[in-house]
Every structure is written in structure tokens, then in C-alpha cells.
Amino acid sequence: MNDLKNLCTQVRRDIVRMVHAVNSGHPGGSLGCTEYFVALYGEIMEYNAAxxxxxxxxEDLFFLSNGHISPVFYSTLARNGFFKVDELNTFRKIDSRLQGHPTTHEGLPGVRIASGSLGQGMSVAIGAAEAKKLNNDNHLVFSLHGDGELQEGQIWEAAMYAAGKNVDNLIATIDANGQQIDGSTDDVLPMGDIGQKFAAFGWDVMTIENGNDLDSVIAGLNEAKSRTGKGKPVCIIMKTEMGAGVDFMMGTHKWHGVAPNDDQLADALGQLSSTLTDY
Structure with a gap:
């Protein structure tokens, strides 16, 4: 477990260094979802990176729907052997495979859909889950969505379909950080009780109260796995803090899509002691 906790710190270092290097990217949500990605790829999913x-x-499959948090996705993939860690140096640069939003046309290992147009990932995940059923493949499909993303209507069409067709090999996690690009989700468009909404659509709903505690995330994901195969898709409401791990980025939407300057990078790295090796 200590190895995974150390990896969380290193992934956070990767995130802030990537976005700083090109003065572009989305550090807030990436930092907030670090424990989820490290748990998913380090403990929960079965996959073949090589x-x-x-x-x-x-294999288990993962689909990132809120594709703007690509820095945490790329770092996690690289740190788990999908491609060389030093490729993180190319983030958002011309001719890089590491685009601002994940794409498939460059053949980047670990990425199975282009994402960034919000609201689409759940539909793709449902299709993949149904394909696994048709292929008698008992592995699971995981997806991640932002809470602001739930304002997209396609999400609810997909949610209705998944429950109506008993897609019970799907675990969709909602990053409930209460923030989106223009402000808090309550200010932009209040969504009420998200868990109750999914339950009303026929999903099995559970909550991870502290999505920035690695032990809690692993326990929650394992609990979600135990609920699959019982006739309902599973939804996890995962409460996180945008910018978690870097104090001046926490508790605000302002770091949704803003890169730190030189001084801010130094401050952030000072809070994140190197645990592995920087790329």
C-alpha cells in the first residue's frame, strides 16, 4: 500500500510539471482524481499493459469520459507500463501522442476512445460492457465522469438504457468535487442529489466519502465490484477535492484549466516530495 501512496505523490508531481511545461492543461480535476486512477490501475483492474x-x-476496460483530466490519465498509464515515462515530456506538444484530450488516432497504448466532448463516455462504456456479455467475457468495464458533466443530456439517456438493459458489468464513477469550469456546480446548474437520480434510473448506487484517501477508494471500488452481476449497473458517487495535494489549488474552480507559473510550480512541488523519479 505504501508503494501506491508514494505513486499518488509522484503522479501529482507529473501532473503539475506537465501542465506547467506548456502553460496549458487541467490540473485541478487531475489532482483530485489521483487516488482513483492509482487504485484502479494499481489494485483493481485486470489488464495487460505490455x-x-x-x-x-x-481484460477489464476503463473509459475516461471527462477527457480534459488527461494529465492524471497519462501519468498513470506511463507509471504502469503502457508507454515510457519520459514520453510525458511531450504533453500537448506538436506531433505528440499526448494530446490535451486523449485521442486514438496516434495509437497511444491505454487509450481506447477519444474523449473531451463531455457526456459521451458512458455510452461507449455501456457498448463495451454489452460486447463483453456477447463474447462471454466476465471482465468489467469502468468509466469516470465529472459531476458537471452530468449536465449533459446524453448521460441520462445512457443511464436509462444501462439500467433498462441490465448492464450489470459496468461501474461508473462520478467525480463529485462540486466544481466545473465556470464555478461551483451549484452556481452553474444545481443537480440536487446525484445518487438519488441514478437510483431512480435503476442503478445500484454507493458512495465513497473521501475520494482522496487511497484506502477508502480501494475499499469502495472493491465493494462496487462485489455488486456487479446482480442485474443493475453500479454507480459510485466519489467525493473529491479539486486540486487535492496542492493547497493553493484546493477548494476553488479557478484551477480547473489553468497552469501554474514558475513560482507556483515550485510551491506545488515543495508540497509533493518526490517518491519515484521525475521524468
């Missing part, structure tokens, strides 16, 4: 293919037969 022999990645688009079909993913005999």
Missing part, C-alpha cells in the same frame, strides 16, 4: 490492443478481450 500487449495492449483495442479489443481488450479477457
Amino acid at each position: 500487449n495492449f490492443d483495442m479489443d481488450g478481450k479477457g
Whole structure:
């Protein structure tokens, strides 16, 4: 477990260094979802990083719907062997495979859909989950969504379909940080009780109260796995803090899509002691 906690710190260092280097990117949500990604790829999912293919037969699959938090996705993939860590140096640069939003046309291992147009990832995850059922593949499909993303209507069409068709090999996690690009989700468009909404659509809903505590995230994801195969898709409401791990980025939407300057980077790295090796 200490290895995974150390990896969380290193992933956070990767995130702030990537966005600083090109003065572009989305550090807030990336930092807030670090424990989720580290837990998913370090403890929860079954996958073959060394022999990645688009079909993913005999493996668990993950789809990132809120694709703007690509820095945490790229760091986690690299740190788990999908591609070389030093490729993180190319983030958002011309001809890089590490685009601001994940894409598939460059053949980046670990990425199975282009994402960034919000609201679409759940539909893709449902399709992949149904394909696994047709192929008699008992592995699971995981997806991640921002809470602000739930303002997209396609999410609720997909949610209705998944429950109506008993897609019970799907675990969709909502990053409930209460923030989106223009302010708090309550200020932009209040959504009420998200968990009750999913439950009303026929999902099995559970909550991870502290999505920035690695032990809690691992326990929650394992609990979600135990609920699959029982006729309902599973939804996790995961409460996180945008900018978690860097004090001046926490508690505000202002770091949704802003890169730190030189002094701010130094401050952030000073709060994140290197645990592995910087790229």
C-alpha cells in the first residue's frame, strides 16, 4: 500500500510539471482524481499493459469520459507500463501522442476512445460492457465522469438504457468535487442529489466519502465490484477535492484549466516530495 501512496505523490508531481511545461492543461480535476486512477490501475483492474490492443478481450476496460483530466490519465498509464515515462515530456506538444484530450488516432497504448466532448463516455462504456456479455467475457468495464458533466443530456439517456438493459458489468464513477469550469456546480446548474437520480434510473448506487484517501477508494471500488452481476449497473458517487495535494489549488474552480507559473510550480512541488523519479 505504501508503494501506491508514494505513486499518488509522484503522479501529482507529473501532473503539475506537465501542465506547467506548456502553460496549458487541467490540473485541478487531475489532482483530485489521483487516488482513483492509482487504485484502479494499481489494485483493481485486470489488464495487460505490455500487449495492449483495442479489443481488450479477457481484460477489464476503463473509459475516461471527462477527457480534459488527461494529465492524471497519462501519468498513470506511463507509471504502469503502457508507454515510457519520459514520453510525458511531450504533453500537448506538436506531433505528440499526448494530446490535451486523449485521442486514438496516434495509437497511444491505454487509450481506447477519444474523449473531451463531455457526456459521451458512458455510452461507449455501456457498448463495451454489452460486447463483453456477447463474447462471454466476465471482465468489467469502468468509466469516470465529472459531476458537471452530468449536465449533459446524453448521460441520462445512457443511464436509462444501462439500467433498462441490465448492464450489470459496468461501474461508473462520478467525480463529485462540486466544481466545473465556470464555478461551483451549484452556481452553474444545481443537480440536487446525484445518487438519488441514478437510483431512480435503476442503478445500484454507493458512495465513497473521501475520494482522496487511497484506502477508502480501494475499499469502495472493491465493494462496487462485489455488486456487479446482480442485474443493475453500479454507480459510485466519489467525493473529491479539486486540486487535492496542492493547497493553493484546493477548494476553488479557478484551477480547473489553468497552469501554474514558475513560482507556483515550485510551491506545488515543495508540497509533493518526490517518491519515484521525475521524468
